[in-house]
Amino acid sequence: MPTGIDLIGGNAALQEHWIKRVIAIIIDAIVLAVVTVVLNALFQNALFALGLWWTFITGLIWLLYSALLEGSSGRATIGKRVMRLQVVAIDGVMNLEKALIRNISKIHVLFLLLDWIMGIATHGDPRQRYLDRIARTTVTRVDANAYIEEQFRQMQYVPPHPTPPPAGAWGQPAPAQPQPTTQATMTPPSTPQSPPSGGWPGQAPPAGSGWPEHKWDPSGNLVPQMRFCTNCGGQLVQRGDGKLTCVRCGAVY
Numbered sequence: 001m002p003t004g005i006d007l008i009g010g011n012a013a014l015q016e017h018w019i020k021r022v023i024a025i026i027i028d029a030i031v032l033a034v035v036t037v038v039l040n041a042l043f044q045n046a047l048f049a050l051g052l053w054w055t056f057i058t059g060l061i062w063l064l065y066s067a068l069l070e071g072s073s074g075r076a077t078i079g080k081r082v083m084r085l086q087v088v089a090i091d092g093v094m095n096l097e098k099a100l101i102r103n104i105s106k107i108h109v110l111f112l113l114l115d116w117i118m119g120i121a122t123h124g125d126p127r128q129r130y131l132d133r134i135a136r137t138t139v140t141r142v143d144a145n146a147y148i149e150e151q152f153r154q155m156q157y158v159p160p161h162p163t164p165p166p167a168g169a170w171g172q173p174a175p176a177q178p179q180p181t182t183q184a185t186m187t188p189p190s191t192p193q194s195p196p197s198g199g200w201p202g203q204a205p206p207a208g209s210g211w212p213e214h215k216w217d218p219s220g221n222l223v224p225q226m227r228f229c230t231n232c233g234g235q236l237v238q239r240g241d242g243k244l245t246c247v248r249c250g251a252v253y
Contacts, residue, residue, distance in 0.1 A: 002123075002155075003120065003122060003124075003126065004119070004120030004121070004126030004127075005120055005121055007126050008120070008126065013148045013149060013151075013152075014126055014127075014152070017127055017139075017141070017149060017152075018127075020083040020084075020085055020141070021083075021085065021139065023079070023083055024077065024079030024080045024082065024083045024085055025079060026079070027078060027079030027082055027083075028062075028065070028066075028077050028078060028079035028080075031065075031078055031079070032058065032061060032062055032065065035061060035065075036058055036061065039061075055108060055109075056107060056108060059106055059107040059108045059109070062103075062106045062107075063100075063103050063104065063106045063107055065077065066099070066103040066106055067096065067099040067100045067103045068096070068099075070087045070094070070102075070103065071094065071095055071096030071097075071098070071099030071100070072096075075087045075088065075094050075250070080139070084142050084143040085139055085140070085141060085142065086139070086142045086247065086248070087099065087102070087137055087138070087139055088137065088138060088139075088140055088245070088247065088250050089136060089137050089250055090136045090137065090138060090153075090239070091136055091239075091241075091252075092136070092252075093250055094137065094250050098135045098136065098137050099135075101131060101134055101135035101137075102129070102131045102132050102134075102135040102137050103131075104131060105129070105131055115129045115130050115131050116129050116130075118130035119131075119133065123155075124155060125138050125152050125153060125155050126152055126155065127139055127140070127149070127152050138152075138153070140153075140247055141247070142234070142247055142248055146235055146237070146247050147235065147237065150238060153237065153238070153239065229246035229248065229249060229251055229253075234246040234247055234248025234249055235247050235248070236253065239252065
């Protein structure tokens with residue numbers, strides 16, 4: 001499974017995602033700078049006099065600002081809202097607890113940088129920081145092009161690897177010794193047996209493969225599948241475990 005470092009050099013969707021994230025952080029930093037200046041004025045410049053400790057106080061303000069906004073119904077800070085980004089839970093519903101876990105590294109900019117490096121250098125969704133993997137959250141787009149990032153959501157689920165078929169699975173006994181490779185042996189039979197969907201012949205299909213399964217009615221017409229959330233109208237995307245999740249409100253179907 002590739003890491004974010006393996007993908008970001010040649011994946012335009014991932015590059016665009018992180019450019020949006022950086023711009024969102026800059027917008028949030030401007031908002032926090034205004035807040036800190038106002039607080040310092042209220043405390044008569046006492047806060048700036050704390051020196052190095054002031055960076056942790058700023059980080060605490062950033063942590064509370066991000067956790068409260070991302071854990072609320074909007075699930076986005078001001079910067080993320082401007083860039084049409086949203087924090088969603090991979091399983092369950094996004095809440096304040098998940099928002100606190102994913103944002104705790106914002107207590108200091110060095111911790112946030114380490115959190116980002118560990119996330120992009122390890123296997124999983126390349127949009128996740130390391131604390132996102134612990135909190136089971138990620139950041140996704142909510143604009144018209146949100147569907148292009150579905151590939152990243154699927155990366156966190158490792159599909160089962162097929163095992164070789166047992167001897168005689170194709171209805172023939174296993175050869176006792178290697179057979180010579182001739183044109184006759186290389187020619188496939190005229191009516192080959194089709195393996196059952198999802199696995200080798202003679203084996204049950206692997207559980208949780210995550211591939212979409214289409215359905216047809218008795219007349220042979222494709223049954224339409226639900227693509228939009230009945231709660232908020234947001235787009236539904238595959239979650240990786242066979243269920244659909246709304247990119248706007250996080251509802252699971």
